[in-house]
Amino acid sequence: MTVRPGSPEPDAGADPGPGHACLHGRSEGGCAACDVRMISVCAALTGPELERLEAVSQRIALDPRQILFAQDDRADAVYNVTEGAVRLSRLLPDGRRHVMGFALVGDFLGLALPERFTVTAEALSPVSLCRFDRRAFTALVEDVPHLLRRLHERAGYELTLAQDHMMLLGRRTAEEKVAAFLLGLRSRYARIGLTSVTLELPMGRQDIADHLGLTIETVSRMLTRLDRERAILIVPGGVRLVDAARLEQLAAS
Amino acid sequence: MTVRPGSPEPDAGADPGPGHACLHGRSEGGCAACDVRMISVCAALTGPELERLEAVSQRIALDPRQILFAQDDRADAVYNVTEGAVRLSRLLPDGRRHVMGFALVGDFLGLALPERFTVTAEALSPVSLCRFDRRAFTALVEDVPHLLRRLHERAGYELTLAQDHMMLLGRRTAEEKVAAFLLGLRSRYARIGLTSVTLELPMGRQDIADHLGLTIETVSRMLTRLDRERAILIVPGGVRLVDAARLEQLAAS
DNA sequence: CGTGAATTTGATTCACCTCAACCAATGTGG
DNA sequence: CCACATTGGTTGAGGTGAATCAAATTCACG
Numbered sequence: 122m123t124v125r126p127g128s129p130e131p132d133a134g135a136d137p138g139p140g141h142a143c144l145h146g147r148s149e150g151g152c153a154a155c156d157v158r159m160i161s162v163c164a165a166l167t168g169p170e171l172e173r174l175e176a177v178s179q180r181i182a183l184d185p186r187q188i189l190f191a192q193d194d195r196a197d198a199v200y201n202v203t204e205g206a207v208r209l210s211r212l213l214p215d216g217r218r219h220v221m222g223f224a225l226v227g228d229f230l231g232l233a234l235p236e237r238f239t240v241t242a243e244a245l246s247p248v249s250l251c252r253f254d255r256r257a258f259t260a261l262v263e264d265v266p267h268l269l270r271r272l273h274e275r276a277g278y279e280l281t282l283a284q285d286h287m288m289l290l291g292r293r294t295a296e297e298k299v300a301a302f303l304l305g306l307r308s309r310y311a312r313i314g315l316t317s318v319t320l321e322l323p324m325g326r327q328d329i330a331d332h333l334g335l336t337i338e339t340v341s342r343m344l345t346r347l348d349r350e351r352a353i354l355i356v357p358g359g360v361r362l363v364d365a366a367r368l369e370q371l372a373a374s
Numbered sequence: 375m376t377v378r379p380g381s382p383e384p385d386a387g388a389d390p391g392p393g394h395a396c397l398h399g400r401s402e403g404g405c406a407a408c409d410v411r412m413i414s415v416c417a418a419l420t421g422p423e424l425e426r427l428e429a430v431s432q433r434i435a436l437d438p439r440q441i442l443f444a445q446d447d448r449a450d451a452v453y454n455v456t457e458g459a460v461r462l463s464r465l466l467p468d469g470r471r472h473v474m475g476f477a478l479v480g481d482f483l484g485l486a487l488p489e490r491f492t493v494t495a496e497a498l499s500p501v502s503l504c505r506f507d508r509r510a511f512t513a514l515v516e517d518v519p520h521l522l523r524r525l526h527e528r529a530g531y532e533l534t535l536a537q538d539h540m541m542l543l544g545r546r547t548a549e550e551k552v553a554a555f556l557l558g559l560r561s562r563y564a565r566i567g568l569t570s571v572t573l574e575l576p577m578g579r580q581d582i583a584d585h586l587g588l589t590i591e592t593v594s595r596m597l598t599r600l601d602r603e604r605a606i607l608i609v610p611g612g613v614r615l616v617d618a619a620r621l622e623q624l625a626a627s
Numbered sequence: 628c629g630t631g632a633a634t635t636t637g638a639t640t641c642a643c644c645t646c647a648a649c650c651a652a653t654g655t656g657g
Numbered sequence: 658c659c660a661c662a663t664t665g666g667t668t669g670a671g672g673t674g675a676a677t678c679a680a681a682t683t684c685a686c687g
Contacts (some may be wrong), residue, residue, distance in 0.1 A: 197459045201526055211541055215626055219541040233530025239537055266519045269526060277486025283536035284492055288464055288472040288541035293585030295643065326666065334544030336644060341667055357652095548675065579634065592675060594635055610684085 151175050157203050160227040160313055165271035170261070177257035183244035189230070191241045198252050199231030205248030206323040209240040210331065220332035222282070223306075223324060226313050232276050234259055245323040288333045293373075298333040299343040301372040303353065307362060321359040347371075406427050410456050413480040413566055417433075418524035423514070430510035436460075436497035444494045447481070451505050452484030458501030459576040462493040463584065473585035475535070476577060479566050485529050489511055498576040537574075543587045551586040552596040554625040556606065560615060574612040600624075 152175040158164055166174055181200075183189060189200065192211060206225040221240050224230055230242055234255070235348065262269050289301055307320055322329075332341045344360070347353045352368050354361040403458050405428040411417055419427055434453075436442060442453065445464060460477040474493050477483055483495055487508070542554055546552050560573055575582075583593045597613070600606045607614040615621065 198399075211537065213541065213545060213626065217545045219544050221537055221540060233526070233533055235530060239534050263519075266516075266522065269519065269522055271530060273486070273522060273526045276526060276533065277488060280486055280529065280533060280536065281492050281542065284464065284474055284594075285531065287474060287536065287540055287543060288466065290540060291472050291584075292466060292470045331544075337666080338645085338668085339643060342643095345667070373466065589676060590634080591636085591677085595675095598635070 152178070154374045155203070157201070157227045157313075161201050162229050162268070162271050162275055163201065166265065168327055170265055170268075173261060174253070177254050177261070179250045179252040179254075182251045183248040183250070184200075185244055185246055187244045187248075189242040189244065189248075189250070190238050192238060194238050196231055196235050196238050197255050198232065199229065199255055200242075200253070201251040202226055202228045202230070203249045203251060205243040207248055208243045208245050208324060208328055210243070211240050218331045219334075220324075220328050222286075222332070223328075225309055229272075229275060231255070232272060232279060234262070234272075245328070295333075295335055295339050296343050296346065297372055298335060299329075299340060299347065300352075300368045301374065302329065302333055303360065304363065304365070304368055304372055304374075307365075318365075319356065319359055319361045319365075379416075393423075405431070408456070410454070410480045410566075413483075414454050415482050415521070415524050415528055416454065418521045419518065423518055426514060428504070430507050430514070432505040432507075434503045434505045436501040436503070438499055440497045440501075442497065442501075442503070443491050445491060447491050449484055449488050449491050450508050452482065452487065452508055452511055453480055453495075453506070455481045455483070455502040456502045456504060459498040460501055461496045461498050461577060461581055463496070464493050471584045472587075473581050475539075475557070475585070476581075477561060482525075482528060484508070485525060485532060487525075498581075535572055548586075548588055548592050549596050549599065550609040550625055551588060552582075552593060552600065553605075553621045554627065555582065556587055556613065556615065557618070557621055557625055557627075560618075571616075571618075572609065572612055572614045576611075 125290065152158060152163060152166075152171045163171070181189075189207065190196070190198075202224050204226060207228075207230070209221045209224060209230075211219050211221055213219075223245070224242070226315065228333070230250075231238070262272065285305075289298055293301065303320060306322075308318070310320065324332075326340050326344075327337045329335075330337045333340065335343075344353070344355060347368075348355045348360075350367070352362075352364045352371070354363050385394045405411060405416060405419075405424045408416065416424070416427065434442075436458070442460065443449070443451075455477050457479060460481075460483070462474045462477060462483075464472050464474055466472075476498070477495070482504075483490070515525065538558075542551055546554065556573060559575075563569070563573065577585075579593050579597075580590045582588075583590045586593065588596075596610060597606070600621075601613075603620070605615075605617045605624070607616050
């Protein structure tokens with residue numbers, strides 16, 4: 122148990138366990154002192170607007186496997202992830218599943234302000250979020266054009282991510298998919314300030330498979346192949362990117 | 375040559391052919407009298423705002439195969455399609471292509487107001503568009519929050535389309551992909567008021583293949599299979615949806 | 628009609644899936 | 658403290674759906 126990136130015990134200290142009320146990433150100072158504010162949509166707000174946002178916000182903690190909302194649920198709130206990782210998935214009537222993506226720290230759920238959610242959101246690790254009442258939030262959006270602008274920018278970013286992913290799903294081989302997935306995750310971690318060469322994988326192999334349009338066995342095989350080729354090193358809870366250049370080459374972006 | 379949905383001669387009359395200046399769908403009355411206004415983002419505007427939009431707009435006509443803009447081009451304009459169909463594609467460095475989608479009448483190109491275009495846009499048929507200078511358009515967006523709201527709604531819709539498509543690319547069989555593609559196209563045509571059982575296919579088989587993550591041969595085989603099964607009837611320039619219920623069942627949405 | 632492009636059809640191959648063990652780590656009850 | 662079950666992951670053998678390779682055919686257009 123030497124390397125343990127997936128462990129629920131960061132340097133912060135002991136984890137309170139199930140049902141914990143610890144609000145990771147948000148001090149008692151509220152939105153103004155929020156760790157993740159500047160990398161989230163909230164960065165669009167200052168002073169009185171920020172106070173107004175805070176007034177309609179609520180802090181929420183989720184245990185692993187806990188469901189935040191389900192596909193087709195009435196969207197009566199939107200969320201901002203402040204800690205942990207959330208799986209966003211969709212189910213086909215016959216049971217086939219696709220994992221649309223993973224929401225990390227700073228990601229916003231309900232960007233499009235939809236009537237109903239189009240995906241199911243489930244915690245992969247202990248998760249903290251800010252919950253905003255949808256009605257109050259949309260009212261704030263109406264009043265603060267700059268917030269909508271920010272929301273729209275973010276939606277545009279999501280759209281390009283979606284395009285990248287469609288290209289990946291439609292035109293890449295299994296090995297390319299896995300390599301591209303790892304690199305994509307790394308760059309998303311980098312966006313939020315995590316630049317370790319050891320990549321934490323809070324999601325399981327099945328989740329990765331359902332995200333890449335593969336089976337769990339193929340994902341496993343490709344990871345072990347990359348490991349054997351010395352491109353990565355599989356460690357408990359994640360992978361170490363040993364030869365990122367080689368991965369870039371394999372991903373063929 | 376009995377059925378001819380792909381023919382460039384709708385009831386309107388003769389087509390002027392290459393290089394034509396005819397502005398389909400837009401009378402001389404300008405934006406206020408525009409056929410497609412109410413189904414496009416322009417519906418957000420009225421009166422003086424609409425005049426302001428019109429002042430920065432320019433009508434453009436494209437011949438088939440003509441390129442409107444290319445991937446990574448500086449986006450110095452955004453567009454609204456008023457007639458025809460546009461292919462939106464992306465290229466991988468090694469030449470593999472993915473067709474992200476097809477823009478039809480009423481669709482907006484540059485929704486996210488990006489710095490650079492992420493796709494190449496190419497006319498599949500004679501196309502007419504409104505061109506808006508990007509700087510002037512974003513200025514208008516800043517002044518008219520309601521327009522941004524509309525843009526954002528549309529982006530949300532695009533995002534759900536992208537999600538549907540990711541599910542399709544990752545988890546569906548070739549036959550399901552083709553069936554779902556035809557039904558999806560039908561519902562998009564319905565949105566713009568075209569409800570004929572005969573579906574025009576302005577794109578080629580290779581375009582469909584690159585859109586669905588298949589090869590041209592597989593698309594052809596699946597179409598002929600659907601034809602043999604009496605679910606569709608292949609006609610020049612398109613297909614007739616003979617048994618839509620059967621298609622729905624095959625698409626397994 | 629004739630020519631080149633687009634599409635369809637056929638034969639064969641292969642990348643990934645399916646099915647089935649197997650393994651390691653963790654938890655549980657006696 | 659140890660049999661036993663459970664969970665998540667890996668590995669192997671064999672099958673298959675779609676890709677690839679190769680023509681044949683139809684279509685568009687001068």
